[in-house]
Amino acid sequence: MIEALMDVRGVRHTALVASDGRVVARAGLSEEQLNAELTLVAASRAVIGSLQANLNTGHWQELLLDLDGGPVLFTPHGDQILLTAFDEVASLGRVRFAVRRLLGTA
Structure with missing residues (x-):
């Protein structure tokens, strides 16, 4: 599914990550890059959670x-x-646009 994003000019890599941190799918990522990106996903969840709480x-x-x-x-x-x-x-x-089309929200 997400491999289609690799055809979009400029996309370097992509990953779909479950709420428990498990990687559901990935494309263009080495194991080493994946660990760094999982750290980013965890940090982004924390930021999003904080914003949701503060903005109600x-x-x-x-x-x-x-x-x-x-x-x-x-x-x-x-x-x-x-x-x-x-x-x-x-x-x-x-x-x-490519992400929204892939996820069916475009």
Whole structure:
């Protein structure tokens, strides 16, 4: 399923991570990269949880982190999070469209 995101220009890797931290699917990631990305997913869950509590909201659309290694988009999919790492923020529109189409929300 998520392998299709690798065809989108600029996407470096992607992973679908369950709420318990288990990797459901991945594409373009080595084991070494995967461990770093799982740390990012855990941190993003904490940030999202904190924002939801402080803003008194239960739903979130996506979270974008612009890191030294390039931007990473976190998108909810049920109780899972789809992580999509890509080359530059200028590619965000293309990546968002592809993610939404993949998840059936476009």
